[in-house]
Amino acid sequence: MKRLFLICYIIAICSPALAQVSGKLQDVQGAPVPFANVIILKAADSSIFKGAVSDEQGGFLIAQVPAGQYVLRINAIGYEGVNLPLDGPRNVGVQVLQTNRRQLGEVVIRGTKPLYQQQEQGIVVNVESSILSKGSAALEVLERAPGIIIDHRNNSISMNGKSSVMVMLNGKLLRMPITQVVALLRGMRADDVEKIELLTTPGAGYDAEGDGGIINIVLKKNSNVGLNGSVSATAGYGWGEKAGTSVQLGYNKWYGSYSYNHNRSNANWHAIGTAVEPLYGGLTYSDVTGVMQPVENSHTARVGFDSKHMGGSLLFGYSQTHLHNINTGMFNVLPDSILYNHVDVNEYMKWKNTIADFYVEGKHLNVSLDYLRYTMDRPSKAVNSFVNLKGEEIGNNDTLFAPIQEGYAHTLIQVGVVKLDYKAQLSDKLKLEAGVKGSYNRTESASGIKSLVDGEYVTGKDATNDGVMREIIGAGYASLKWQLDSTTALTVGSRYEYADTRLTTVRKMGKLFPSIAFNKTFPGGHELFITYNKRITRPAYTDLASYKSYTGPNSYESGNPSLIPTITNIFKIGYNYKGYSFSILASRDDHPIVRWQMTETPDSAVLIVSSQNMLWQNNLVFQAGIPVKVTDWWSMNYSLLAAYRQFKLDYTRKPAQKGYFTWSVNFSEQFKFQKGWSGELSGFYWGPSYDGSKKVGSFGEVNVGVKKEMGKGTLQFAVEDIFSSMHIPFAFGQLTEEAHDLKSKVVYSAESSYFPVMKLTYFRAFGGTKQSHKEGGAKEEQERIN
DSSP: OHHHHHHHHHHHHHSOOOOEEEEEEEETTSOBOOSOEEEEEETTTOOEEEEEEOOTTSEEEEEOOOSSOEEEEEEOTTBOOEEEEESSSOEEEEEEEOBOGGGOSSBOOOOOOOSEEEETTEEEEEGGGOGGGTTOBHHHHHHTSTTEEEETTTTEEEETTBOOOEEEETTEEOOSOHHHHHHHHHTSBGGGEEEEEEESSOOTTSOSBOTTOEEEEEEOOOOOSSEEEEEEEEEEESSSEEEEEEEEEEETTEEEEEEEEEEEOOEEEEEEEEEEETTTTEEEEEEEEEEEEEEEEEEEEEEEEEOSSEEEEEEEEEEEEEEEEEEEEEEEETTTEEEEEEEEEEEEEEEEEEEEEEEEEOSSEEEEEEEEEEEEEOOEEEEEEEEETTSOBOSOSSSSSOSEEEEEEEEEEEEEEEEEEEEEEOSSSEEEEEEEEEEEEEEEEEEEEEEEETTEEEOOTTOEEEEEEEEEEEEEEEEEEEEEETTEEEEEEEEEEEEEEESSSEEEEEEEEEEEEEEEEETTTEEEEEEEEEEEEOOOHHHHOOOEEEEETTEEEEOOTTOOOEEEEEEEEEEEETTEEEEEEEEEEESOEEEEEEEEOTTSOSEEEEEEEOSEEEEEEEEEEEEEEEETTEEEEEEEEEEEEEEEEOSSSSOEEEEEEEEEEEEEEEEEOSTTEEEEEEEEEEOOEEETTEEEOOEEEEEEEEEEEETTEEEEEEEEOTTOOOEEEEEESSSSOOGGGOEEEEEEEOGGGTSOEEEEEEEEEEEBOOOTTSOOTTHHHHHHHO
16 A cells, blocks of 8 residues: 555656646526536637536636637526636636526426446436436336346345445435335435436445445435426326326525325235245145235425525425235145135335435535434234134134234434535645544334234234334544546545444444545546445344244244444446446455345244345456447447356355356437437346345346427326336245245236336426536537537
8 A cells, every 4th residue: 555655646746737727617696507618719719729517516627728828718508608818727716607698488408418327436327318217206217227126025225236235315324224215215206316326436425334335316406596497297007006296496596396106006926835834743835925015105395405605405205105915825734734824914104204404515614414303103903814624723822823913113213413524625636525424323113013812912922122222423534636647536535433333232343444546537538447445334223123023923024133244345447438338346245234034943943034144245246338329319328237246154054155147237228209209218137146045036127118398398108017027036945955944936026017007297397497417508519629
């Protein structure tokens, strides 16, 4: 490491100082003006010498400008142009752009960003670039992103084959169990989402949590001059009806939105296999089918403001879901005893979440305060029938075989975060970023099961769980970006985190998480970047708590208090060229956490479904993003992933080690026709993989959408899973000997496997919008600059 710093220092000393033209753009309200064209013209003949595009903070920098006479021309959609004489390189300071009143009518500027963009820290999915995003839930759009798998049966998310993923909303970590995060995204409309960042190698400024990386959901803000916004409405049908609406408003520095989503759905799973079941009498063949029929209604409202030096927002979400599950099974206890089980479960889940944030921004110091409150109530009632061929109830009249089980679950999560960030340009070549962060998380949970025994409700042994977890995390980081020359940058940073977690025991851990990033651009649009960082995944409350949740007479779900954190080292090298992107990522996970694994009680009587630590996992992942423009009206985007993984585990009856190859492809074919018509064909496919000891088979789907521009609005029709192919197979017992010597094959079938899900959406934008994150009419000038 000392040699690396010495080499970088020598390069920096030997590099000549390069003259540059720099500055910052703001509007009359003091808000930054990003993505404006800044061009240097030669004064003699007005020919273009050099140019740049302002960044998201309105800043711009044009390097290697020799002395001479120039004109600096600034153009941005919705603003008056600026021509500033230059007698050589210098900092022009803050340039205030005046609004172009002639452009403030009903003007709608639509984005032309590529669907996928690879950056130093990961991939950006520009949601609005897909026709299929309108009318969808945020979770559905995320599921179509490269490398993402949503396990709807267990409500979990994995990225590039890793389930230890953290989710952020507008850069704020959602410190909630992943099942609750999935519920939040399922109720959030994609119409409110600007982009999704899939960060596989985030820098020192991000939390070190999440060895699988970070998913950052960035919401839209309509805070431009004058009143502006958009409205949309969706109606659809699959197995059941769908409906939704969304309203977004902006006025000067204020913005707000409201969305409603209704979804009646249906999914099922079918499992066949054998196991040694002591409770039933020995070796048992089983054939079990489960049907899940949720009806969900969710509301999301958001209000916020962004001024020159401060801003804040308040998001409120409410969801009410009736989940009806029906499980039917036949158990053949060899050689000839046949049993039938029928369980009818009704759950009524209500959750509320409030997310508030506030920030104050100075020249060098930024202070932000965040607060999250989440509550969930989930009462349930299960009517259970377990009979033999004669229709006689089997089992003892106890809590395991009770005809009615009533459950309750209440969760309260409160998180407070304070963060101070410092940024300073130490010189033309050195930029320092540093900060401290403190967070406090308190989780309260109360759950239990009452069983009807002899006409009275009783509570069985270990059938209740009340717990409180308190977690304090303190962090400090520093990052130094070294601009070696106009095309080369080196960023070296480190983050220290100390966690104090108190549940049934006290856990304390302090650790250093270094990060390094090297970036080099070459003539002709070539870009190379190399990164390294270290990350951690701490067990969630639901992973640790010693609760027991009834799943059947012979099994239950439980937490695992013995879980330990996962430590991951990640190395990545990437290459970009004119929209094409290629990367190789290598990582090592020590004690990775895998969820929904099968173990058993010490006497082997009952199965336990819980989270477990594997011993280790090695990953080598290749990703490629390939845009192809076939004609002026036909363009393609392909995202390819190929991975080789090795892992070792020992929580099964016999330890196991496995190496395997897996792959996936995401594609989008976009068509532009005459008279305002356009279309999109997209889909994804995943090859076989492993989730702990569970083998997951291949699966995929194809979607289609068509859009018609109708003056100031658009009408879109989309069909999800047109071939009804969304069946996900997985199996236990193929890798090694499982608990109860379980050998089973399971197929999960999503709603679209019954009938493709169809949605019709109308969208209209209004007001004097000048959405600065979009490309404007100066696209040709930008191409000339590049």
